[in-house]
Amino acid sequence: TVYTTSRATGERSYVYLPATVSRYLQLTFFPSGDNTSDGITALDIQPYAFSRSHHTFFQHIARWEDKGLYPKYWYGEQTYWSPVGLVDAGMGQALLNEEGMVEVDSWPLCYRAILFVDG
16 A cells, blocks of 8 residues: 555545556545535546646646645745844744744754635
8 A cells, every 4th residue: 555545535645656666556535424425426537747746746736726726936936034033132033924934043944824714
């Protein structure tokens, strides 16, 4: 078994399988128990270039999804950043971009606020 999931919710599910070569694909479905229909309406197999790396994988996914669902860098677009904080205060500084993403001090991560309206 290369991939398994117990909850694939949403309109689409993407599966990252790097450097995987296969001749056959077996799909097994188990009843969900809540009287809903489970199944697949479409299955697309992508070429190697689609998931050559995590970066290219998310770039391709972002192109298929609605604009704004992913950060601009996954669409290959530039975002503008502003420094936040006081240098003399002895506290850490941060960067804030135009979408509200915050990069704190020298941490290797960003915080992104997400607001969903009507679903």
